Amino acid sequence: MRLTRTSASIVGALTLAPLVCSLAFAAYIQLKSMSVGMPGGTPFVDFVRTFNTVFHAQIGVMLLDLAILVYYYIYLIRTDRVQTDKKRLWGGLFFLGNILAMLVFWYLYMWPRNSGVAQHAHEAGGPGRLFR
Secondary structure: OOOOOOHHHHHHHHHHHHHHHHHHHHHHHHHHHHHHOOOOOHHHHHHHHHHHHHHHHHHHHHHHHHHHHHHHHHHHOOOOOOOHHHHHHHHHHHHHHHHHHHHHHHHHHHOOOHHHHHHHHHHOOHHHHHHO
């Protein structure tokens, strides 16, 4: 099972999204909570409403993370790029390391490398011949 550069980019972006969203949500709530109860700050009722919205958005992000985890397990089972003896290791790393392990796996096994055709075209002169 091999991915094109476009589909690998989409998978990579979806893999990174839960990490970025979780950090952004945490920073946003932290900044909002600092002004609760201060004169001219955020009223408590507005903070609770904001927290509720962010909480529900975070549940959506966690569901996205779960869907991505399932996709990575399916990819791991079906791919021939990972050696058979390392598949169990990666399965455990997905469970324990989650997003960080998935990002490393994505870079090592999903992101397409230059194919032999591209390398052959480069050696034959390809587009680089203009600068010789």
